[in-house]
Amino acid sequence: MEHISPMLPREKMLNFGITSLTDDELLALFLRTGTPGKTVFTLARELLQHFGSLYGLLTADLAEFKHVEGIGVAKYAQLKGIAELARRFYSVRMLEEDSLLTPDMTREFLQSQLTDAEREIFMAIFLDNKNRVLKHCHLFSGTLNHVEVHPREIVREAIKVNAAAVILAHNHPSGCAQPSRADKEITARIIKCCQFMDIRVLDHLIIGRGEYVSFAEHGWI
Template identity: 40%
Template sequence: MDKNIMVRDVPLEERPRERLMKYGAEQLSTSELLAIILRTGSANESVIQLATKILSKFETLQNLYDVTIEELMAIKGIGEAKAIEIKAAIEFGKRIVKATPVEKETIRSPRDVFSYLYEDMRFLRQEHFIAILLDTKNHILAKETISIGSLNASIVHPREVFKPAIKKSASAIIVAHNHPSGDPSPSREDIEITKRLYQAGELLGIDVFDHVIIGEDQYFSMKEKGLIG
């Protein structure tokens, strides 16, 4: 499309909204779908050109998974309103993916932990420390984000980890965090934090079944490697 052509200059049947109505959403390109979310372009670009520029900036859809409002607003033509619209659409998509359950999910192994968390954690650019709360039958009661950022003992404090478990009367917890590098090998601090939480759990009567580190298509289980319990 010529850079001076705006959406109003495109034949009606070729505009994203009209194409969606006629052919269905699945027939539209990613740029066209994003253009519909944006609704309007900028002073110098059509909405399709603006959508294409955003996708080109982040290269892959995965890189948009955890994008911030500030990162979006750094793109010329994207103000606060458009950044919020994009962020809201991404979050809505995440929630649709998560909205499954009729029956409670059960954790039986570190592989189950990996399967449960991987899609949510694989594209995160910071470390997220998670606590999975379990009942007496190892059904998942809840998933709580305890901290975001590089792990250290002051951030991952037993008080913060066990607070939601006590509140929800969990019988046990499994803790997990991601390594954005893709390598799930534990650091010395990862191991120390795990042992500290395990000891705190013994005092509280809440078992710490495992600490699973999520990498790229792989995981590391402290339990499997004999580092706890």
């Protein structure tokens, strides 16, 4: 029987689309070359096994690669570049698209911006009355487990761009996305402050590591 070679990632992508690639095939497409004695496919597979997932791999720091054979500064730079390119893509996409098409798009954007942050960051997405994105920005930054939020500043930014609605978000660097009592209290204060200016708070998302909590999904807004 004639042996049929497996399709290379580039050929597979051209024939069936980029989403047809497995994680290791997609990673191999970016890395392009392996290391001495190891093909790029073997390298990609071993990296994913070592770090557990694409997320674990792309959020690892340089020190975590010291026990990974064949990974030097050049390969590490490639991996960090992939993560940063994705973050910038989502940032631009939010302003280029006509609207927030789905909750998934909002979540993916916020995860790209906040998941890897080492301290708490509070940000907002401001929208017009047709849910088109007017602006998104980091409003407040804090420590590992606390960020001070000023509701009046959020309202002030909303008024500047004539926003009709806002989506709130912040991260938990600990990785656990469950809201604290303080999170719920500040959300209530922001909603009350926004109501005076007829600005709707559509959601507040807390971003952890590989998880998130949406206040709207839980019926808390």
